[in-house]
Amino acid sequence: MPTFEYAPAPESRAVVDIASSHGLFIGGEFVEATGGKPFKTLNPATEEVLSEVSEATADDVDAAVRAARSAYTRVWSRMSGADRGKYLYRIARIIQERARELAVLETLDNGKPIKESRDVDIPLVAAHFFYHAGWADKLSYAALGENPRPVGVVGQVIPWNFPLLMLAWKVAPALACGNTVVLKPAETTPLTALLFAEICQQAELPAGVVNIVTGAGATGQAIVDHPGIDKLAFTGSTGVGKMIARSISGTRKKATLELGGKGANIIFDDAPVDQAVEGIVNGIFFNQGHVCCAGSRILVQENVADEVVRRLKRRLTTLRIGDPMDKNTDVGAINSRAQLQRIEELTAAGSQEGAERWDSGCELPSTGYWFRPTVFTDVSQSHRVAQEEIFGPVVSVLTFRTPGEAVAKANNTPYGLSAGIWTEKGSRILWMADQLRAGVVWANTFNKFDPTSPFGGYKESGYGREGGRHGLEAYVKTGSDQ
């Protein structure tokens, strides 16, 4: 059979115009930071500096919280739900209109393939705003409790793996419920959040309803610790999630935490193998494995393990790794040098502990941060590659014999975010889904997201849900709540 080479198919970056430096977005205006150390954000595929970004100090965070409080008291909490909804509809429409620009900017700043930012991230961002816009004047129908009303000023800290999508998951429900926000994007991926600030201006969203402060951990901590914050929403690592839980202990701040995972993707012997292999690939190599709900542990029934692993490896050799701006690219760049080092450290531990390592052997670009799709076999449950979240394109394969053993192994983790089941047997799917201690279970599919579908973890994967009716709960108080 002849093989055809792919010709380069680069997306044009002419659609974005990146300013050489960015201020903070506070009270509806871009303002200078008050003395933090500006930092650079890079294109991880090329290590090219894209822009210089301000570091918000505790004073800047304070200004942002005061702007949010003022907007909350004077404007946003008094506005009718219908009018709040109309602003969110405007934002959703502008996101659709500027979708290509947002997708290109996301790919440049994050390193994810343009086909993912274009076809997954940005459409979902628009969908989230559109969905929540409709809730704004219907909250009393949402079975949230009596007299649902906003919580107040919400501090939101989001990660770098889905920068604008995580912003949408946070901002859309907060605003729909009548809260105002102070949001900090991740320090390696601030650019689409700053472009979102411009979108808020275009939508003529009242000043101070959305405030965006850039910076790293210290800026996030300043948000967490600020006494003017009524609720926190965080997506990121379990370690930082626990720090936040400790920081707010003994206060009346509410919190939702969407944290790490070590999802089990369980393949039974009756599953259609090719579909399951595609599911494994989508589960762990989507977005370079920078996915908290990734299916990073494959549990495959023993009698088909060799077959599944063989076909998986064959499939991985066909993945195209490289320029994220190329429309044919399947796997893009690792988001940062620090993340690449973490992946390298954990995979080295996998080899040291005796697991069998295999990678696709593909060529990698000479600049930027890259990691080949990697498979560990002969993995035991105690291995670090089976226990710790790698957050990269690395999957560990374990085997099982019975459904009961699959459940026991799948649940043998402090995490509880996601799980996958591949089998043709309907009753087994439902039984497995009942047994798995995970917030999202994908059966014969994986890594599907939708604004109407609640998402969030059990156990140390955090608490609270985002999306759907359930996601509204975190952003309202009801009944006699003070």
Place this chain on the structure above:
Amino acid sequence: MSARVDVRKTYKLYIGGKFPRSESGRSYEVLAAPTGRRATPRFLANAAMGSRKDARDAVVAARKAQPGWAGATAYNRGQVLYRVAEVMEGRRAQLVQDVRDSEGLTPARAEAVVSAAIDRWVWYAGWADKYAQVLGGLNPVAGPYFDISAPEPTGVVAVLAPQASSLLGLVSVVAPVVVSGNTCVVLASEDRPLPAIDLAECLATSDVPGGVVNVVTGRTAEVAPWLASHRDVNAIDLTGAADAAGVEWGDLELAAAENLKRVLRPGGSGPEAVEPDFDAVPDLSRLTAFLETKTVWHPKGR
């Protein structure tokens, strides 16, 4: 003819369906609430003074019972819990006496409190096969998928029972935890533990499996930190931190962060903790505080 010498009850712990003494061998004096007529408080009983090990044993019992309890059908859980109310009604006289002594109430008020407690138990029992429909449902996703979200129990819940409301408050915090399939370790009111042991006897003589509710009596300040930091406890209700001697609820919440327990904070505002008014009509918030939402996706196709 001389008055009969009554047979008095020994108040013990309730762990795994059994009534052990504290492994520590300790007990403490429980006194009647002062009612103004007596100068010295009246001795009621020696209650077991539960220890760290008792709390840990109770967690083990709760964990062991949890899958079976959660795996029972909702209809079955509802019936079993309704049966508890029946047994409470049968033991009304004892409950009234202990609530009256513990809280210093008039006979009429004690009757009313016990009635409210039984009615509340019935109210929550009825939710067993209803809350999942109210709280869960189909998600209309933009694609060819069947996508459904349903609530599930969090797991093992530590409950600090209210200090003042020894029965109505206790029922109001325990019933919403177990109705959904959680199991619990309840730290009874420190100074008013007797109605909690009465309730344990109602549970033991109904069809609630051993380990679903475990009751530890003793010093809240001594035992609560071990429950708050226990790695096999999934959630903690801090309601009873209000007015518990030597207890800062913020410290317990801090310890609970270690494994990201779900924390139900005590009532009140700021650092102050206030015991809620349990006469008020409840809502679903105590039930939902100990639920997880699970979302399941499946493709549709021919």
